[in-house]
Amino acid sequence: MSDFEKQYYESEKFWSGDVLQDEMNRNRISFTASLIPPDVKSLVDVGCGNGIFLNYLKANRAFERMVGTDRSEVALRMVQAEKILSDITQLPFANSEFDCATCLEVIEHLPQETYRQALKEIARVSAKYIIITVPYNEDLLETQTQCPRCKSKFNSDLHLRSFQEKDMQALFLEHGFECSGTKVFFPFKRNVGAKLLEKLEAKEKFQSPICPICGYENESYEAWSPKMMEAHVNAPGIYNRIKQSLKKVWPxxxxxxxxxxxIYTKK
Ligand SMILES: [Zn+2]
Known part of the structure; x- marks a missing residue:
């Protein structure tokens, strides 16, 4: 992976503040926590980021051991559990060291070689269960952004792959785990054509802290947050007022x- 891509995940703005603390993400975390089988006593969260999942678990369920691992030093500072800086392709744990390995919103970011090795490693360190979550059926073109300097286009969240039920079912077959179920969660309503409108509006805006191709740093980058959404909805101007009124009546x-x-169980 490029150094610029690594730098992306060392962005303080990306991990701190109220980012990922909106209702939607809180819902994601509590739902995912509810999937952990009752007999799990030890757990590793691979690619734990700022600890949004581990910090929730710490407050809500007791484990004999709970560890987070991530390659971002900045993110790990926010984790309130045992934590280890490591690369996902070489997890610093013994075979079957944990009852359960979780990996939330990570594997959609991984390029092919890393992806293959990461799945192998996640399976290696788990004795019984694996839980994976990713965005459902994401249209990667809808969320592309363009670097103003080198003009490269890429998914603004650096997502490289999209998953449906059949992709999830097959994830760990070659690593000795079978899929005991998939769950599509957090249904929502949106205006018909909303994605297209968002795409048109965001066209001029570079939505990334850094360009992973040329390293261009985006001084005005702001990670999505509930506050930002509120500002967006209440933005001044006649165009915005018309848009917000239209959204209410639009199909x-x-x-x-x-x-x-x-959810995967060891065979
Ligand atoms: Zn660039």
Missing amino acids: KETVPGFWIAG
């Missing part, structure tokens, strides 16, 4: 879920 469609979880 809506239901999306079956924002995320999908896969």
Whole structure:
């Protein structure tokens, strides 16, 4: 992986503040926590980021051992549990060291070689269960952004792959785990054509802390947060007022879920 891509995840703005603390993400975390089988006594969260999941677990369920691992030093500072800086392709744990390995919103970011090795490593360190969550059926083109300097286009969250039920079911087959179920969760309604509108509006805006290709640093980057959303909705101007009124009466469609979880059991 490029140094610039690494730098992306060392961005303080990306991990801190109220980022990922909105209702939607809180819902994601509590739902995922509810999937952990009752007999799990030890757990490792691979790619734990700022500890949003571990910190929730710490407050809500007792484990004999709970460890987070991530390659971002900045993110790990926010984790309130045992934590280890490490690369996902070489987890610093023994075979079957934990009852359960979780990996939330991580594997969609991984390029092919890292992806293959990461799945192998996650399976290696788990004795019984694996829980994976990723965005459900994401249209990667909808969320592309363009670097103003080198003009490269990439997914603004650096997502490289998209998952449906069949992809989730097959994830660990070659590593000795079978899928005991997939769950699409957090259904939501959105205006028909909303994604297209967002795309048109965001066209001029570079939505990334740094360009992973050329390293261009985005001084005005702000990670998505509930506060930002509020400012967006209440932005001044006649155009915005018309838009917000139109949104209320515009036809809506239901999306079956924002995320999908896969639960795996050792064969
Ligand atoms: Zn660039």
